[in-house]
Amino acid sequence: MIIKNSNILYFCILFLALILETGDSISFAQGDTSLAPAITNSPDSVKVNNIFIIGNVKTKKSVILRELDFTTDYYYDWNTLLEILTADQKKIYNLRLFTSVEITPLITGNNEVEILLTVKERWYILPQIIFELADRNFSEWWTNQNHSFSRVNYGLRLSHSNVGGRNEKLKFAGQLGFTKALDLQYSKPYIDKKQKHGLGVQLSYKENKTVAIKSLYNKQVFYTDENEDIIKKSFVAALRYTYRRSYYNYHFLSLGYSSTWVADEILTENPEYFQHGGNNLRYAFATYTFRHDRRDNVSYATDGELLQFSLTKYGIIFTDELDEVEVNITANKYIKISDKFHFNTGLTANWFLSESQPYPLVRGIGYSPNFIRGYELNVVEGQQLYVHKNSFRWKFVDWEIDISNMMKLEQFSTIPIRLYLSANFDHGYVKDRNNIPENSRLANKYLMGYGTGIDLIGFYDMVFRFEYSMNNSKEGNLFFNFSAPF
Numbered sequence: 075m076i077i078k079n080s081n082i083l084y085f086c087i088l089f090l091a092l093i094l095e096t097g098d099s100i101s102f103a104q105g106d107t108s109l110a111p112a113i114t115n116s117p118d119s120v121k122v123n124n125i126f127i128i129g130n131v132k133t134k135k136s137v138i139l140r141e142l143d144f145t146t147d148y149y150y151d152w153n154t155l156l157e158i159l160t161a162d163q164k165k166i167y168n169l170r171l172f173t174s175v176e177i178t179p180l181i182t183g184n185n186e187v188e189i190l191l192t193v194k195e196r197w198y199i200l201p202q203i204i205f206e207l208a209d210r211n212f213s214e215w216w217t218n219q220n221h222s223f224s225r226v227n228y229g230l231r232l233s234h235s236n237v238g239g240r241n242e243k244l245k246f247a248g249q250l251g252f253t254k255a256l257d258l259q260y261s262k263p264y265i266d267k268k269q270k271h272g273l274g275v276q277l278s279y280k281e282n283k284t285v286a287i288k289s290l291y292n293k294q295v296f297y298t299d300e301n302e303d304i305i306k307k308s309f310v311a312a313l314r315y316t317y318r319r320s321y322y323n324y325h326f327l328s329l330g331y332s333s334t335w336v337a338d339e340i341l342t343e344n345p346e347y348f349q350h351g352g353n354n355l356r357y358a359f360a361t362y363t364f365r366h367d368r369r370d371n372v373s374y375a376t377d378g379e380l381l382q383f384s385l386t387k388y389g390i391i392f393t394d395e396l397d398e399v400e401v402n403i404t405a406n407k408y409i410k411i412s413d414k415f416h417f418n419t420g421l422t423a424n425w426f427l428s429e430s431q432p433y434p435l436v437r438g439i440g441y442s443p444n445f446i447r448g449y450e451l452n453v454v455e456g457q458q459l460y461v462h463k464n465s466f467r468w469k470f471v472d473w474e475i476d477i478s479n480m481m482k483l484e485q486f487s488t489i490p491i492r493l494y495l496s497a498n499f500d501h502g503y504v505k506d507r508n509n510i511p512e513n514s515r516l517a518n519k520y521l522m523g524y525g526t527g528i529d530l531i532g533f534y535d536m537v538f539r540f541e542y543s544m545n546n547s548k549e550g551n552l553f554f555n556f557s558a559p560f
Contacts, residue, residue, distance in 0.1 A: 120187045121149045129193040133171055134239040140269045141165040164370050165321060171196060171236055198236040204229040208252035210440060212554045213450045227251040254281040272316035282306040287344045290512045292452040297343050305337040326363040334434060347433045350395050355432055358390040373535035374558045377410035399427045406560055414469045420560040426457040429507050438504050446500040448523025448545030450553050454516045456506035463560050467494040492531040499524045522546040
């Protein structure tokens with residue numbers, strides 16, 4: 075039996091928790107988990123009678139129940155049940171609908187338990203001011219582009235992360251500045267009763283007056299029309315189908331269409347920008363992705379693993395303009411040594427099958443998410459890349475600041491702050507089949523970077539990284555980033 079949240083139920087459960095013998099409580103807030111000491115007289119096996127859900131004001135209970143790997147009227151080994159509850163609590167938190175998740179088994183006697191699942195919902199409707207850098211990272215903007223505010227995007231983004239209470243995502247963005255853009259996205263994770271199939275759609279339009287047209291000496295080269303006219307327009311429409319058969323395995327199939335126009339000046343500066351000689355690059359594409367995701371926190375993982383494989387065919391139609399295949403593999407392992415120490419390691423490999431690609435499709439080290447710390451100021455372009463990242467981290471601050479006396483909204487009543495000291499080592503290689511002489515310093519060479527840093531994890535799992543890194547070209551610098559490295 076499953077009972078939805080109500081005030082009467084809430085007080086009944088609290089009263090029940092006081093008069094009954096209570097088992098282990100599993101809590102999850104802003105990415106951390108803790109398991110209370112086990113009681114000494116815990117039973118060998120228990121039957122789950124009821125599941126009580128508290129705190130889901132907006133979220134439908136079916137969305138939460140989809141993540142549970144146990145059921146009622148079934149006997150479980152006690153320790154096995156605790157392991158299941160720990161895993162389920164992480165899955166519910168990774169829905170990114172709640173700021174905290176707590177699962178408590180309440181022992182009622184005669185080897186039976188009631189499950190109390192308490193959540194604290196996030197604020198789902200977020201109007202956001204867009205003020206972000208157009209460049210690859212903060213260091214590129216600050217150093218290579220002289221921290222020019224002409225290279226900043228600004229505008230407004232409206233997002234609803236729980237439309238209808240079913241974990242649907244709706245986003246709209248209107249952007250000016252370095253890149254003028256309109257973007258509309260909608261996704262519904264489940265369109266069937268068994269909650270295995272989902273759909274999503276995206277429409278995007280962009281205009282630029284300044285465009286990266288090539289790289290020289292492992293730095294991006296930008297071109298701007300002297301009259302500051304628009305020199306690039308792009309439009310993308312895509313439909314994505316999602317299949318989630320099991321809890322941790324996802325299959326995605328995306329079908330889309332892309333059209334990009336550039337001014338004649340760009341083709342004068344780089345005749346191989348599109349390769350076919352015209353001003354328009356049009357193609358349909360299809361991407362299949364498999365993802366196995368058992369991370370404890372998708373924003374900043376400290377435990378679990380991520381395995382992802384994707385295959386993209388560019389040029390289903392209009393193959394005279396583009397006919398290309400891209401393969402990408404990511405394998406990350408997150409090892410939790412203790413509550414304060416963890417080690418992360420991740421390998422990424424990317425291949426294009428053709429000898430060269432239109433410049434808008436060019437990949438390499440330096441383009442997100444493929445980078446080597448210490449080489450943030452550089453781009454190393456090619457048809458094959460391999461990157462191996464490693465971080466050993468120590469959590470030395472774990473605070474939760476209560477501001478409920480100033481902020482009455484429950485979703486914003488506490489500010490979590492976690493600080494990690496990290497020791498990092500990355501290395502990799504880019505294969506450039508074209509052997510461009512101007513980029514030979516770093517292309518087709520073994521690259522290595524290492525250093526230390528401080529990671530700040532804040533409100534709604536926002537990540538800020540401050541790092542000092544050296545590379546095997548004997549260059550060192552201080553770098554600042556806004557996301558987890560992997």
